[in-house]
Amino acid sequence: MTDLMETLIENREMVQPNHANNLEVTHGGNVMKWMDEVGAMSAMRFSGETCVTARVNRMNFERPIPVGDTAFITAYVYEAGTSSVKVRLITEREDLRTREREKTTESYFVYVAIDDDNMPTTVPELTVSTEEGERLREEAIEGENGDL
Template identity: 60%
Template sequence: MPSLSDTYLENRFRVQPNDANNVETLHGGNLMKWMDELGAMSAMRFSGETCVTAGVDDLSFHRPIPLGETALVDAYVYEAGRTSVKVRLRAWREDPRTGDTERTTGSSFTFVAVEADGTPVSVPELTVESDEEKRLQQEALDAES
């Protein structure tokens, strides 16, 4: 059974002019796309199957990410159903010169594992053992309520 730590992924995206909106900050749709892509990779690492997005819970943008800064996105599976997987996604703005970060966004995405023909397929049970894994899972569950 895969553990929460096995599913943890992190990626950085430099905010370029073609990623920005009219006020020269990251367009929310671009961040959502990056979160969705990383979330799917986390879900696939967990399930060993192709995963597609089934839902997005409370995607709120608390702070902008300015042009020239970096969007730091992380993802991890915190809950698994029969064929579905819940992935916690968080984003920060990161100054590429100093590494200073500030949290900007948080959400949970639900993915469904599917076979080549699109039929849902079972996923394994999630193992949560270490204190850090328990903390991350609890943070994700608390964010749901």
Template identity: 55%
Template structure:
């Protein structure tokens, strides 16, 4: 049975000129796409199957990510239903020269595991075995928006 920590992923995207809006910062649609991709990989790591986006519970853009900086996306599965996996996803702006990081965007996505015919398929329960698992899960549940 996969643990919360087993699903923890961190990915980086350099914000290039083609990724920006009129204000020379990452276009919100690009940030959401990067978050969706990493979130799906986290859900698939838990489910062991292809997962598709079913619901975005909240998507808050608190700060911009300027061109030339790095968008760091963090995702982990913290709960599972019969066919669904709930994933907390946060994006940060990171200075590529110093590593200084600031939270910019956060969300909660629900992914559904599907079989080869794109029909929902069952996923395992998520295990909480270590202190890190407990910390991540409790943090996600405490901040999770009501659906």
């Protein structure tokens, strides 16, 4: 069994000009790629297996991330099935000089754990042993159900 808090991963990507669109803000495809990578890390940390993306449950781009800021990405597993792993992903725009952050993007990804033959394999049971973990899990379930 793996606890939710053990799956929590935070990562930063510095937004460079090559990540930007013609409005000098991060191209949405780059944000999605970064989120997918961090989400897969969380799913693999949870399952102990290689995980591949199976589904993206909507991708809400609420505000842009300008060149020069960082994309601060948080991911954690909040639910698991037999071979599937649900991960909540939140991206925030972060100004490293002021440490100011604001949410820019949120999504819910489903990954599938695979074995050496690229076939689905079982994942452990998810446990939640802290109040913080329970709060994160409840937020994820509410958000996944459309209460963003």
